Amino acid sequence: MSLRALTLGLAVASGCAPAMTGYVPQHVAQAELTLHYDGRMRIDSGGQPLAWGPRYDGLAEHVACVPRAHEHARKAQRMGRWRRGLAWTGGALGVASLGGLSGFAFIGSDPTTAFTLLGSGLGAAALGIIMAGSSRAAGNRAHGNAIDAMNFYNDAVGSVGGRCGARPPIAAPSLVEGPLVEGPLVEGPSPPPRAVMIGPTRGSL
């Protein structure tokens, strides 16, 4: 059971569960990304769950044809990994710091050892706080980058009915300012050979 699941379970049991999104978007383009929250940030593609925060696995591949979106999605994944690692380490240090209380066993016989243990506990707890706080910052960056990736992708491709192809075009030109490509629109399950079907000329849908 993950730390998040445990926390969520405790929150539900105590009646403090986080609010979740209840509205399901009705009119979404076939590969358009939408944001949801079900105790975790969730990004859907065309109404189907695509990636969950803070790791957002799968998001970078989905938006690979829009360079800025791809860049943000990769940052989101990287920050998500940091979030998880730092949170686990910080939490573990917080728990381990309680071991410092064993110093009480020596308070009468060996005060030096007693205070050394208590001090170690305090140090571990302080380090745990720093790491846990850093994990929150990493989590915020993961969410922020993922939502930015979603917005850049939707502006260029997603909200106008397009989608990225199967192969990520590394050298694809920026679509944001490009001319409108009157190419075949992707319909159905078969993606076209090129990554991008369509890009808006101005404004955005």
Place this chain on the structure above:
Amino acid sequence: MRRLAALVGVIALATGCGYQSRYSPPDGWRARPVYSGNDVEWVGAQQVPRCASEVEEESVQGWAAPPPMVIDERGRWARGGVHVHLWHVGPHPRLHPVYPAYGFIPNPPGPHRLLFPGLGAARGGRGFWSSSGGSSSGGGKGAGMVAALALAIVVVASSGIAVGLAADPPEDGDVAGSIDSINRFNDEARRKIAACYEAARAAAPPTPGAAEAAVEVEVVEEAGAW
């Protein structure tokens, strides 16, 4: 200097500082979520677009539009069957009013205000350094025990804070409400645009045998609104 920057960075990370997005929404009617601090904020369009027929203003010819999008039979947001060519007729092209043929008023250009300013203020995870001043009133076991007890309390409290910070999600508790509002608004805007588009298409003269129809439509300009 480098050490100072590193120290500032560590402190900023430790206090759970939020994310500041550099995303700037383009013109358009679609609302976007942006993560700011540790909350989701609404940027972009704030009002549902209006059909041309709903605005009685001076009409001019428009040009250049994004591809027409409609709600298809499955309820999806998809491209319309009719492609609309627009062109500008006038003394000189104006860059602002992009009025599409399918008959809605696009959201005026920026600056885009945050709809709920202040909601995204980063919550500073304040340090929890309680200063339990230990009384150093001489030696003895009593004083040592008091100091040890104080230290133990600090250890337990710090431990709880570390575990709490690690387990608590960084995002604000009401992000779901903001996300719901944005998604609901976009659906409402798309329904409105689809209705305007259908009305404009119905009003256009039929072009038999043509997959694409060139349609002239009125462009409504609201003075000073662009």
